[in-house]
Amino acid sequence: MRAIRAPLTLSSPEGETVAAIRRTGPLSRADLEQQLELSRASVAAVVNTLLSLNILREVGPGESQGGRPPQLYAINGAFGYVAGVDVGATSIDLALADFTGRILERHDEPADVRDDPEPMLEHIADLIAGMVAKQNGRPDQVLAIGIGVPGPVKFAEGVLIAPPLMPTWEFFPIKAFIRQHFPAANVVVDNDVNVMAIGEASAGTGKGLDNFIFLKIGTGIGAGIIVNGHIYRGHDGAAGDVGHICIDYNGPICHCGNAGCLEIMAAGPAIAARGKEVALAGGSDFLRKRLEDNKGVLTARDVAEAAKAGDRAANEIVRDSGRMIGGMLASLVNFFNPQMIFIGGGVSNIGYRLLSSIRQAVLRRSTALSTRHLRIEFSQLGADAGVTGAIWLALEHVFVVA
């Protein structure tokens, strides 16, 4: 791999060619002419430029369409590195990928997002540099870094705005800070759930779907929205903040200050709290024992395990949570009529009991037409949704297309 000056500017047909090959895999010149509605001469010029820049490489002849088998062109994985970072409330997940998006290295560790941005981002930069060094690469070969953060992001500037979980990060210039360490890298910052939706749309079951919702259920609840195959961020970058949709005007007070938000009533901490209540009230032997073993601490995972073991009270807690989440989703289905809803995030590990109660609630309260083709499934990317999405977000922003 060689160092390039960043960000590299491509013409619009060059950018479209790279995007088309990324989307569908190796293509011939004839394929590109057809897909991009370009002339033979334009495609020849574009392909030659991209080959000479080492962005594309020849990958041998494809299937013959009658005459000589055509030469196929693929993304050159060795063109440079991209990194994906998923900053969670209690952990950091990182991955280094080659230029095709193939993951070369992974790393995760506990972290506290309430820490100040400088030391945390400094540490993230060190971790990326370490992964690059392990591949015998140099920092200036990192061409793009995608970062997902658990809060609202003003996407163009890459800054957090009024982030409830990480107040000291507000307006911190993440892009400029990280670029000090990786001078050739375009740094892109987005909300963690948007990043997961991009991962699903680029490298998951959502690939090729026109519109879907990715719902993350963890400590909080949030949605990533795909419209016409692209992420939809809303007017202020605040789209998808569904955890603060009110489901009960008389419900408990949320950390946002309002009463009865979905998040405070149905996310991980609510499941854990109800589990503890039941344990203390003597409603579940399983949970009471677990509470004792854990020295008075009970997590959503404990409730999930109790439910899997057949505990009646734990199952009721999981079902209630699914009903509340599904009730909210039913409203979104009536409004947005998506093709698919992916469920991800830590709490989705609770399993099919949760999924089935979400599905039931959606079917009960959405219009018949809008659920005719709707599928609601767990994201197959699982815990990788964040870093996968961050890598694909980065790959989308390697080049400036002008």
Add this chain to the structure above:
Amino acid sequence: MRAIRAPLTLSSPEGETVAAIRRTGPLSRADLEQQLELSRASVAAVVNTLLSLNILREVGPGESQGGRPPQLYAINGAFGYVAGVDVGATSIDLALADFTGRILERHDEPADVRDDPEPMLEHIADLIAGMVAKQNGRPDQVLAIGIGVPGPVKFAEGVLIAPPLMPTWEFFPIKAFIRQHFPAANVVVDNDVNVMAIGEASAGTGKGLDNFIFLKIGTGIGAGIIVNGHIYRGHDGAAGDVGHICIDYNGPICHCGNAGCLEIMAAGPAIAARGKEVALAGGSDFLRKRLEDNKGVLTARDVAEAAKAGDRAANEIVRDSGRMIGGMLASLVNFFNPQMIFIGGGVSNIGYRLLSSIRQAVLRRSTALSTRHLRIEFSQLGADAGVTGAIWLALEHVFVVA
């Protein structure tokens, strides 16, 4: 005006040129080169073709940029007619426009949408033909007809699917039926609220906005959704069916079979019913008198007039309705983070009391970031939103662009 063979097929740059001039008004060749990123030669060829087809016309020199003032090109209004039809639950609104979208003739009359489609569409075709004749035109000069209907539409085919208000229309081939009368016309059918949103985006305050919601409040409640300047119909054409979002699991049973839909609790008939209750219970002298004068019938308009006259009970009814509608909108704002919400439909005539309670409810229950730039206003198109949108929907579909 002359007859043309329909539908006329344009090349992609020709179609984009027409769309650009429609959007921004008269443009010079230099403007088109810049806006459409086309070469000088391409623009010259496209403009010559469109002039020879009579789709564009020269409109005299624009402002000089230093040298000779450039020739400007505009849409040729005399190229042909387009018609817009807004089929409501209890009325038909029609308008005939020239090719610039300028309305030449208007007509409206009471109608019952529960009637069978053949006689109603036959009558609509007669009304359009009558308007064309009044302009000394011929039916084969009508180039496109846009029709809004109060029910879910499968847009590509232009058929209604499971329409609750007009069951006999399900799968009726509206396009083919109307085309028998107007052989040169492309006929386009869409849901009435989508059509209103298109009107707002094309010829209203919504022009140039990236994303907004148009909420119609009348006998029912529905939303039209604009994403990136274009109507969003959802996977099954069912997007925007927000009248059946549940706002109270213990609420009254809606005609859809579910309990506590927004529509059954907050739309026109609910306002009228609550007004009648109050009148019979002696809670409002104004409404009691109006009920007697109307021989036992009370409408949402009566409640609106009572509220305007300062009647306390009527004001409470209006505020309650606004609160319920605003509560639902707050959820959509958290999810969709729109730039603007337009309120239209018959019940919006109730006035600013309704608007202000909707605004309060949205501000109370949406996240701070998503309401930072949000505006909620009555649609300035008023009762014309439907026909205006139908005309612009038609204008978008005059040509086949290949």
